Amino acid sequence: MLLLDIKCEKYSLPNGLEVILHKNNSFPLVAVNLWYKVGSAQEEKGKTGLAHLFEHMMFQGSEHVPKEMHFKLIQEAGGTLNGSTSFDRTNYFEKLPSNELELALWLESDRMGFLLNSLDQDKLDNQKNVVYNERLERYDNQPYGLAWEILISNLYPEGHPYSWSTIGYLNDIKNYNLEDVKNFFRKYYSPNNASLVVAGDFDLNTAKNLIAKYFESIQSNSKVKHISTAEGKLKSSKKITHHDNVQLERLYLAWHTVRAFQEDDSSLDILSDILAGSKNSRLYKKLVFELEIAQDIYAMQFSGRYAGHFMIVATAKPGKSLEQINNAIEAEIESIINNGITKRELQKSKNGIKSSFIYSLQNLDTLADHLNLYNFYFGKPNSFMFDLERYNSINENDVEHAAAKYLKANCVELSIVPKGKNGS
C-alpha cells in the first residue's frame, strides 16, 4: 500500500546519534521525537522508578535553559510537548509550527548535552513529590489501580526486567538522591543510545545542518551494554486475591507469550481482537451480551523488547462470581482451539487493523513515534508495510494455534475483590 510507504532518510552523526528524517509538506507542522533506549527494564531491585523520575528531571531546565522555560518556550511558540517512559525506552517529543524546528532542536540538544550542571537537590526534591503524587493519583488512589503491579510481579520471576512497574515503588522513589540521578544520566543519556526523528514540513538540507549544529559536538559515553533477555516461565499456575475499595469483583488472567515482533506476536494481537475487541467478539458477546455475567471485558497481547504476555480482564456484574466468568472464558478459548475461527472473523480483524494503520497517519506525533519504534526494533524506520503484512499474512490456523500454544499453559489468575469479602 503506497500510502504506508513512509519515505525516510536515515544516517548517524559521528557521535553515534541516529537521525531519521521524514518530509511531508502537506501541513505547516513539524514533529521532533527523541528516543533514549532506556526504560524501567534497566533499573535494579530497590531502585525502581528511576527511569521515569529521570524523565521528569529532563523538564527541569538545562545549562542554557532555565527551569520552567522548556515548557514555556514550546507553548509560547504554539507547540505541544511531553515525554513518556515505558519498560524499554523513554521518549521526548514536541510538535510545533514548522518555523520553530530550530527551537525544538536547541532545547533537545541542551538537555542531551548539558543537563548535569543544572540539576540540584531542590529540583529533585520537588519532582520526587510530584512523582509521588503521580503514583498516588494514577495507581494507589484508583480502583483496581494496583492490579498491573501485582500481576506482573507474579507473572515474571523476581529480578526479571518486567517484574516491576515503570512508576516504581513508593519507597524507592522516596530514597533517590542526586547522585543516583546523575549516574543514570551518565550511563544512558548519551547520543549513541538515542535516535532522533524529525517529521513533517521542513527543508532537508536545513534540517541536516541544524541537527549537525546542535548535536554533533555532544560527546558520547562508552557504549551502553544492554541487558540480556531474561527468561522466566511460570512453573505452575498461581491464584492471587487482592482486596480493594471497589464495588465489583474483577478477574485478571495472564499468560506468558512472545516478545514484540517475534513469531506469533501478530497472531496473538488478532486473537485478542477476536476474543474481546468488539461487541460481536467471542467473549464480549457471550459474557457481556448474552449471559450478562460481566460488565466489561478486554483482552490484549502486551509485548516488549524482553518479554510478552497475553491478558484477559473482566469485571463481574453484581452477584456474579469470578469463577463463573473464568469458566465461560475457558469455554470460549476451548471453542476456538477445537472448532476454529471463521474467515469473516479473521477478515474483520484485518480490516480493522488496516484502517487503524491509516488513521494513525493523521497525527504527526504518532507517525514520528512509530518511525522511532520501528527503528528501535528493526533499524528500519519505514516498516509500516512490513508491519501490516505481519497481520495480513496470518491465517485461521495461526490464530487457533496461538490460542492452543499460549492460553492452555500456566497462568496467573488475579482476583480483585471488595474489602470485607472473601475471594472466590
Next chain:
Amino acid sequence: MEVRRDKRPATGNEIKFSLPGHIKHSLKNGAEIYLVKKTDLPIARINFIINSGSKFDPKSKYGLSNLTAMCIDEGAGELDALQLSDEFDYLGAHFSVHSDSDITILSLQTLSENFNTALNLLSSVILSPHFKENDFLREKRKVQTRIEQLKDEPDYIANSAFEFFLFGKQNPYAFPVIGINDALNGIEISDVKEFYKSFFNPQNTSIVAVGNFEDEKLISRIESTFQDWIKGNNFSMEFPTGRKKDPKICVIHKQDAVQTEIRIGHLSEIRNDKDYFQKQLLNLILGGQFSSRLNLNLREKHGYTYGISSRFNYLKNDAYFSVSTSVNTENTLGATDEILNELTKVREGITEEELAFAKSSISRRFPLNFETYSQTASNFSSKIIHNLADDYFETFLSKILNVEIEDVNTVAAKSIVPDSALIVLCGDEKKILEQINSLSFSEVAVVNYDQIYSG
C-alpha cells in the same frame, strides 16, 4: 560550526496556513450541514449532532437521554444489535454514539472507500432503530451497574458532586448525564421511544462532514437518504443565570483515600463574544497549561500534585469556572490555600509579559486545531453547538491579538470570585476535617455521596 546555546534560536519565516475550505448548506428536510474539505488522507468523518442532551431529561427520569443514546445502535434497519456492530467493524469504521448534557453526537470515521456503505448503516441507526425490549433492559442494567462502579472513582465523585452543589437541584445541569439509579428504575422502553421520537428529527439536527467529498454528490446522497425523516421541533431551553451563591465547603468521604480530589469554582457568565477571548487568555495564564500560575505554584514549587488546571466550562445554557486537582491528603489545606491565593492574586491583574505569552501560545497554536479529521470535525461541531458566528474561525486570530491588558484585568476582577467559591474535597474525611477547621469558611458540610441526589 559555531553554536550559540545561550540564546533561543530565531523563529523562521512565517508559516503558510489556510483554513480548510468549507460550505454551509440547509438540507430540504431542514437539517444544516457543514462540508469541510480535507484531502491529505483517504479518510472521511461525519458527525450527526442532535440537540438532545441530559438537560432535557424529565424530572424523575434522569438518565433518559443517555439511555436513548445507548439503545439507538442496539439493532436498526435489517440488522440486530450484534450484526449492526459487526458490519461497522467489518468496514474498519469507528462508529460511536456519545451523549452529554447538551447534545448527542453520532460520529463515524471510515476509509473513504467505505464511506458510502458505512453512511448507510449510520442512517439506519438514526432513521430506524429497533428499540427492542430485551436490548433496552440489557442496556439499562449496564448503565445501572456503571453508576455503582463510578462510585469507586474519586475524580468522578468530586466532579459530579461539584456540579450538583454548584448548580443546585432546580437546574438540570446539576444531574449527571448517566442518570441516577432511582430515576432509571422508573424508565421504561416507551420513554426511550418517546424521547427518540421528539428529539431525533431534522429540525433538531446538524451535520458536519470532513473529507475529500464532491459537495454536490454528498448533499444529494444525504438528501435522498434522509428524505422521509419526519419533521419535528427544534428544542431550546433557558435558565436564569448570574446567580450568586454563598461560599461553602463540601467534604465527601472516600474510604482509605490517599489523595484528596479538590474542586474549587463558581458559576460564570454564559459564553458570549464580549468576554470570551479575554477569558481564554486569562485562563491560559491562570491554569490553562503547564507553565500557568497554578501549575508552577502547586506542582513545580510545592510538589503538592501531579497536575492542576483551571477552566471556564461553557455549557449551552450556563457556565462555570473551576479549578481541579488531586493532592496527597496531608497537603489538602496547603493546596486549597494556595489555589485561593492564586485566584485572589489574579484579580489584581496580569503582566504584559504574561499576556504576550498567552496571545502567542493561542494564536500560533491555531493551525494545530485542524491537523486530524476528528479535530477538524469537532471544531466545526463546536461552532454549531455554541451557535458561533459564520466567520468565527476567519476572525479568531485578530480577536485574540486585539485583546488589551485592561480588558483582561477587568474580566479577571469580575469573573474570578474566590469569595463565593464552592469547594469540594473528596478523600479521607477525618484527615481533611483536621486540616480545614483552620480555614475560615462560613459553612463546612460533610456529605454522603450516596445520598446527594435523594431528597
